[in-house]
Amino acid sequence: MKQGIHPDYHSVVFQDSTTGFKFLSGSTKTSDQTVEWEDGNTYPLILVEISSDSHPFYTGKQKFTQADGAVDRFNKKYGFADQNAAPKQDD
Template sequence: MNKDIHPKYQQVAFHDTSVDSYIVVGSTLQTDKTVELNGKVYPYFAIEVSSKSHPFYTGKESIATQDGRVAKFNNRFGSIKS
């Protein structure tokens, strides 16, 4: 294998700015900003949406009740029996 061709893998602190929450995950992301969490210094990257703030994961998702083609077909022809 060639040496020095792979990006550096490290723990990175992602900051969900919408709920002011930090998530520390392994990543190859390179950034100049750092943040100290629990006595350790991590590279810092701000994000707007994560699993802690996205409506799908928090259970606050509103589902549109539009009928698609299949639902319209079933409403029109679903009760017809041959």
């Protein structure tokens, strides 16, 4: 490994700014803010907007804004009928 070109790898605390969830990990990132961790040591604090605690993939709280697909929206917008759809029955 070439000397003097790699950043310092050290322990930092990441905090999810949405939920307040904190975790200790190794990183090359630095910060002026510090926080005291559960082990009594003080570590740099890095605020992140999203983590596994708030990301919909990990929480299972995914929001589906569009129930139909892109092809269905196109067909509705331009008035094309679905050839495979069952015909509507009028009573």
